[in-house]
Amino acid sequence: MKVSPANFTPILNAIIPKMVTRRITYRLYPTRQQETQLHWARRMHCCLYNAAVANRKTQYQKFNHSVDYFEQQNSLPEFKEVWDEYKKLGSQTLQATLKRVDFAFKRFFKGLGKYPKFKSSRRYSGWDYPNKQSWRITTNNGVNGYLNLRDLGIILQIRGKARTWGIPKTCTIFWRSNKWYASITVECCPGRQTGIGAIGLDFGSKVAIATSDGELIESPKFLKQSQEKVTQLSKRLRRKRKPEKRKVKASRRWKKCQAQINKVKRKVANQRQDWTHKVAAQMVGGNSLVATEKLNIKGMTRKAKKGSKRKRQKSGLNRNLLDVAIGMLRESIKYKVIEAGGVFLEAPTQQLKPTQRCNNCWELTPKTLADRIHHCSHCAHVEDRDVNAAQVCLTWARGLEQAYARRRVAHPY
């Protein structure tokens, strides 16, 4: 097996403990008066966002002039002279909203997103406090407490729990499904207990994870369970008066039904997140070396080509993959392993071919997607397809580890 020095970087990175940024979300409990203020601020930020988009648009169309972030930032004081209600809001939060516009345009210029749209104040999510001067959190080691927003002059009750608390850095207030939240980033040194085991993982669509120990973790079909309910509710929604551009307002029943749908969808998302973290914690709890293959989720979940016979099959695969949110699972296992001081190794899929290779004799046996069992044509080794792939990844990682140890003996540093 070829081993290049580039493969060692994850091992070296893992040894040095470093400060990392973690995000904690707290639920806010505003009083009725405070809630009015929060909605007011939200609408103000939305208007600023739209104004900034309009400014860029007209300047370019009429005067062929590209406005950048700094030009908008520098014109903020003048803007506040005209629209003096903005004086009540902190300048840094206003700058952060302009940054959002800048971010959207940069994405567009890179070809990553569509041209930034005007946003409806009904749906605009919230605003940021990029520095720690304009807000303050009072909490008992990250568990519950109070949040003081200085520009609005309100102290809010908050609930939530941080795994590891640290130095608070930024705060984002957002409004989602009729509830208020604060997302706070802290700089901390998280600690995590881990075993000395090593494990290979294969993420698939039939089962969520296959481990090298032969364990198959089924994906909970949250979406499937709730899909029926969403379909039913959407049907009801279609019979109600929906909002149309300016002229027709949504009926009260439409709004009510939409809220119900959002609630079910939010629940699915929460369940999925909870499941992901639990499984990831379980994997990392006993193992400090996790090996898997590089995965191209984008390619795997790409839509089937037009007119392709496999469209049904492909969309079924997509549904399954997205249901367990493999990307989310991988990422959370990865950061948890690194947090625990362990190693996360990704095998190069193209060269290693874990699904085809036999863990017993290291020879290749071509397979189709339908072959669920690995039947080695060279040494007659029989194993579950996904388990074998996970074992191959682990064997590959072990080989790397040994080569690394040998290198360290040869060149001690």
Ligand SMILES: [Zn+2]
């Ligand atoms: Zn074999």
